[in-house]
Amino acid sequence: MEELVRVRVRTKEQEQDDGRGRGTAEGGVLEEWAQLVLPWLDPAELTAISSTCKTLNRISKCVTARRASDASRGFESLPIPFFNPLHDHRRQQQPYAYFIYTPTQLQLQGSPSSLAPLLRQPWGESRPLPLPLPLPLPYSVSPSPSGCDCESERCDDGDSAAACPCYNLQNSSLLVLECGPSCRCALRPRHHCGNRLTQGGISLRLKIVKDARKGWGLHAGEFIGRDQFVCEYAGELLTTKEARERQQRYDQLSSGGRFCSALLVVREHLPSGKACMRMNIDATVIGNVARFINHSCDGGNLSTVLVRSSGALLPRLCFFASRDIQEGEELTFSYGENRVRSKGLQCFCGSSSCSGILPSEVT
Numbered sequence: 001m002e003e004l005v006r007v008r009v010r011t012k013e014q015e016q017d018d019g020r021g022r023g024t025a026e027g028g029v030l031e032e033w034a035q036l037v038l039p040w041l042d043p044a045e046l047t048a049i050s051s052t053c054k055t056l057n058r059i060s061k062c063v064t065a066r067r068a069s070d071a072s073r074g075f076e077s078l079p080i081p082f083f084n085p086l087h088d089h090r091r092q093q094q095p096y097a098y099f100i101y102t103p104t105q106l107q108l109q110g111s112p113s114s115l116a117p118l119l120r121q122p123w124g125e126s127r128p129l130p131l132p133l134p135l136p137l138p139y140s141v142s143p144s145p146s147g148c149d150c151e152s153e154r155c156d157d158g159d160s161a162a163a164c165p166c167y168n169l170q171n172s173s174l175l176v177l178e179c180g181p182s183c184r185c186a187l188r189p190r191h192h193c194g195n196r197l198t199q200g201g202i203s204l205r206l207k208i209v210k211d212a213r214k215g216w217g218l219h220a221g222e223f224i225g226r227d228q229f230v231c232e233y234a235g236e237l238l239t240t241k242e243a244r245e246r247q248q249r250y251d252q253l254s255s256g257g258r259f260c261s262a263l264l265v266v267r268e269h270l271p272s273g274k275a276c277m278r279m280n281i282d283a284t285v286i287g288n289v290a291r292f293i294n295h296s297c298d299g300g301n302l303s304t305v306l307v308r309s310s311g312a313l314l315p316r317l318c319f320f321a322s323r324d325i326q327e328g329e330e331l332t333f334s335y336g337e338n339r340v341r342s343k344g345l346q347c348f349c350g351s352s353s354c355s356g357i358l359p360s361e362v363t
Contacts, residue, residue: 034059039122043098063124068096071289073123075103076202080289084210097208097216100286103201105316107237119285166195166310175268176318180310198307198318202231208292209330213348215260217330218292224325230302233264233290233317235283243280250284254345262291266317268306279314290319293331295358298351300332301325335359 034056038046050060070079082096100121166179178195179185185193205221224230238246243263250261262283269276283291293302303322308315319333332349336359345358 030055031059035126038063039125040120043094062126064095066124066126067098071096071101071208072103072202073101073121075101075288077200078202078205080202080206080208082208082210082216086210086212097292099283099291101288102234102286103288104232104234105237105281105314106235106286175315176305176307178307178309180312183310197229198232198316199309202289204228204230206231206289206331208289211348214294216292217294217332218289219330220325220327222327224321226321226324228321230319230321230331231288231290232307233281233283233304233319234288235262235264235281235291236286237314238263238280238282240278240280243282246282246284260345262287264317266306268315277314279317281317293319293333294349295335295347296332296349296351297334297347297354298349299334301329302331302333304333 030053038049038056038059041049046060046063050057068082068084070081072080084093084095086093100119101123166177166183176198178197178199179193183193185195204224207219207221208216209219210216243265247261247263250259250263253259254261264281264283266279266281267276268279299322301322302319305318305320306315307318319331325331344360347354347356347358
């Protein structure tokens with residue numbers, strides 16, 4: 001009988017050990033799964049899954065913290081963090097703004113409704129990927145099919161600048177022509193072409209700061225000298241028809257006062273002056289940190305320049321510092337002069353020339 005009791009006791013202890021072992025193994029599998037899956041979730045999904053168990057709650061908080069530490073997800077050379085001095089944990093406010101990142105403008109291939117389930121991008125993973133994942137397949141970077149035949153070693157200085165047809169065509173402060181990806185200078189090993197200033201992404205320290213009235217805004221994280229390149233306005237390239245349809249939806253959403261779109265219409269006037277090329281860039285869902293640049297009625301501290309890469313069909317809208325900008329200063333530019341909506345969104349730029357209403361026009 002005593003031997004039988006010892007056997008039963010020993011068996012029960014073994015079962016407890018086996019149970020703890022299974023629990024540890026299952027916990028490890030859950031942890032590994034969560035680290036892979038949770039970075040793909042949007043904020044609402046992340047909040048929902050964080051309430052299911054302690055492990056997922058802990059990992060969700062880590063994902064949120066990593067998202068707040070870099071809006072660019074590694075696409076840029078430097079992290080661009082969010083700072084929310086208004087954050088209140090009791091109200092469960094998000095310490096970041098959720099969107100899909102692209103470092104340059106994209107062309108849409110397919111209808112937005114059919115692509116909605118594909119609009120996913122990992123953000124906040126514990127192990128940064130060697131290279132940022134591209135956007136879903138239906139999106140592609142605007143191509144540059146051909147370029148100039150540059151023979152020079154450097155395209156931006158001395159006699160070399162005179163030999164580069166791209167550099168010679170820069171005759172306007174509103175339009176800059178850079179060498180394209182098919183130019184011969186791009187094929188030289190270890191060659192750095194100085195006529196590609198805006199093609200290397202963001203090289204300045206920037207940060208995104210929350211304001212009680214204006215919402216998120218882009219700020220300088222370091223001193224920025226006059227005429228220095230800051231960033232381009234990246235987003236989806238839309239047809240005029242698509243832009244008008246989206247603007248109608250955005251107007252309906254913004255009527256509640258809690259939504260602000262980032263659809264920008266750019267018009268490039270042709271040399272004849274009789275026509276202009278229209279470009280619609282929507283950074284509301286897919287864009288880069290330029291979507292956070294707020295309006296200023298006095299023109300702000302940024303100037304907009306159209307930059308065309310040799311061989312590209314469409315230019316890119318880029319921001320340059322119009323004056324010296326101090327560290328911590330908010331980056332702003334003018335959204336335009338037209339105000340077709342008398343009851344438009346309120347402007348909080350705070351400049352002495354503030355009109356009180358944000359610019360608006362018929363899209």
